[in-house]
Amino acid sequence: MQKLSTTMIGLLKKILFYLVLILIWELIYKIGVETLEIWKPYTFPSPVSVFETLIDLISDNTLGIAIVASIKRIFIGYSISVCLGIIVGLIMTKFKYLDENLSPLILGMQTLPSICWLPFAILWYGLNESAIIFVIAIGSTFAVSIAILSGIKNVNPLYIRAARTLGARGMKIYWNVITPAALPGVISGLKQGWSFAWRALMAGEMLTATKGLGQVLMVGRDLADISQVMAVMVVIIILGLTVDKLIFGRIEENVRRRWGLDRA
Structure with a gap:
């Protein structure tokens, strides 16, 4: 019961904080x-006009279609980048020559x-879905591989010696x-790769005429509708925070609990 009350108080503090930010904005x-x-x-734009634009985009289903298209692309591209990044990172940790060069x-x-x-994606795949997914995958693969390499190389050698002794x-x-160490x-590298994937997604969608949040953003720019531009930016931030909280946040919480790093 006490934990629930603490959670509610923390949630109310966050809501109050963002309300104050909106008031400052207004x-x-x-x-x-x-x-x-x-x-x-x-x-x-004013926060009121941004909110009204957001409601309009939701009402005519423009935002819903764009979110579904963007989420589909980023999960496919990010999944590919994670697989490739893990493979490349593990290969480099295994072979010192590859690591050094x-x-x-x-x-x-x-x-x-x-x-x-x-430009490579357009020349290789054309202006289609594959080009955007390629940009997403290539944009975050290197961050994931570096995270794998750094994470394994920074493991305390004492742990390995103790395991061999046993x-x-x-x-x-x-x-x-x-792996646990x-x-x-x-996880930090995976989060960084996710942020790179979002940036790559927006770049791909803004420069190719296809459905998605980037395309809605560009329509707002072409129409000189700053409220629509800001509304899409708010949606992108919310989606990013939601994924971080529901996926990466839970993974980090499980890791901390497993290692006994939870705060009292």
Whole structure:
């Protein structure tokens, strides 16, 4: 019962915090647009107009169709990147020569903006679904592989020596010692890969005429409808936070509980 009350209080504090942010936003709009006329209404929207636009997008099902299309693409592309990233990361940890020579290249590829891969995707696949999925996958694969490599390399050697002293060999060391110890770093890398995947998705959808949140964002830009642009940005943030809370947050919580790192 006490835990439930604490949770409710924490939730109310968060709601209050965001309400204050919205009020500050509205205050800035009133002063900057209506009173001092520093900005034009079409360059700085009010939270009320953004909310109304959001309701309109939901009512005509534009937002629903866009969300379903975008979520489908990002989960396919991100799943591919996770599989490829894990394979590449494990291969580099196994072979020192590849680690020494391939790691700098992968690190450089990670810093390359995802939009740079779009010309390749269009030339190879055309303006279709496959091109966007390719950009998503290539945009987050390197972050995942680096996370796997760093997570395994940063495992305390004392754990491995202790396991060998107790008789563990081969895959038992990987499965029972290295993998659990590397999980925190790997999860952080997976979260980073997810953020890269979102950026790649938006880049692909904004530059290709296809259904999705990026396309709705571009329509708002073409119509000079800043409220629609802001509404889509809010939806993207909400989706990102939801996935982080429901998937990555739960995984991190399970890892902390397993390692006895839960706060009292």
